[in-house]
Amino acid sequence: MFGMGLYAAHAEPEIHAPMASTTCPTSSIAAFAPMGARHVLVLGGIALIAGGMLFGDIFAVFVLHQNGGRTGEALLAATRAVAAGDSAAVRQDFARIGDLLEDHGTKLDAHAHIIAAGYLALLLALLQPYVALNSRSRKLLAQLFVGGGLLLPLGIFLIHYVGLAYSPFPVIGWASVLADSAGALLIAALIAEAWGLWRYFRGVRTDGAEPELPPDNSWESRTLLAGGTVLILLGFLYGAWYAGLDLYEHESREKTILSAMLTTSAGSSADAAQFVKDYGGLQAEKAVDIAAHSHLIEFGMLAILLSFIQPFVFLGSRWKRFWVKLLLAGSMILPAFVLLETHLGLITGGIADVGGLMVLIALMGMLAGVLRYSGALDAQREDAR
């Protein structure tokens, strides 16, 4: 009911006024059932994506470069231990490197998984009209999905800190168990949604089904749809470019640098610091290539998904357009300046972080609009009693 009723509300003149009205049409009150499946998925999805982006920005500013620096120091120490013929020290240095890489990897994975879960939640919100299950089951599935989407990244984040403490398994700790269980929950919810979809395709219809989203031809929707498609296409093209021209060269160069690092260190004739620096540079090159590719596509998908919820963003058109422009501008700035980081240094990295922040602020602005809509409907329900 979320779709049709709210779209009807969108068509009301006062919604388009610079200062949005605080009233919604009666028809949409039933449409936006408090904490119905679509409501839970839209709010939960946007909150997961915003939380994941905030975490990503914090990670980029306070952890990423510092962690990379410490890993480089540990690798340099390992090469010096090799030169000194001290294999015990080498093992210690590698234990430290492993710890640093786990710290980095789990934070990166937590960031990626929370955002992916948010995207899937928004997608499921769009699919609700075609899920032939009763409204109670759909709501339960929505809650399970959002809960799983929160627990999965939490588990991943904790892996580094919990380790193998009290674990009965040789390599899997309790945090991994939490993450894997949450992953299984997401899969189960998705299978149940697919089952509902299958029933719909077989012709089953249930009471209380949510109507399809009506076509929204507003400037905001069209701009987000077209901009998102272009962003995804750019991301694909860059990914193809990377896979074709850089991936194998990077793999080959990594092996060459490591071999040279060891040969130099074992010969004790020279310091391997230059090779360690080259190795760090290569890792940075790979990281920015992958980050540019993945962020272009993720922001593109986000823009397309947000194009569907524009009818439910209860703000004046001037503000709605501002958030759309800010989101698309940030979506281009982040990947573009991430790519320039290896050539122009940390200032461009800072600008890229600002780009991420712009996307986050735009997302929060739209979330506030959806919450306002929800609040306006609640107020009307109160008045109707």
Place this chain on the structure above:
Amino acid sequence: MSAARKLLIFGGLVLAGFGMLYGLHYALFVEHQTLDRMGSSLATAFVEAADRNLPAARLAIDDYAATKYDYVRQVDAHSHWIGLAMLMIIFGVVLDRMAFTGRTRFRIAGALALGSFSFPGAVILQTFTHGSPLASALAVTGSALVIGAMAAAAVGFARESS
């Protein structure tokens, strides 16, 4: 609902479920062991070098490179399957906004679905046959199908907008 929308929405859900199942299987049975092997082969290379046994160090680096080659592709396949599945579902929802005939829409949907299934599959195939031209050709074909479908979709949206 048109056949093209059914293909994209249902195919996308199946692909997302498959990608997640693959990720779960990978996390439980493969990833920790692979990371352990990668870390230990690199550490072994440095330890052997400290012991002045360079041939053994080089062998360990070869092992590290081969393990990392597989790891990168396994993780890529997982993330691309799910990412492409989400894209299929999104385009399933907005397909009717493309200013094309039903037949053209079905072709675009077919290309996107085929590419989304086959591209990450071919990437996984590369881990079984390192450097295989067949796996690489499949990956290139799969990604070209996805890019072509995306470009056509962009044109379709732009045509409607204009």
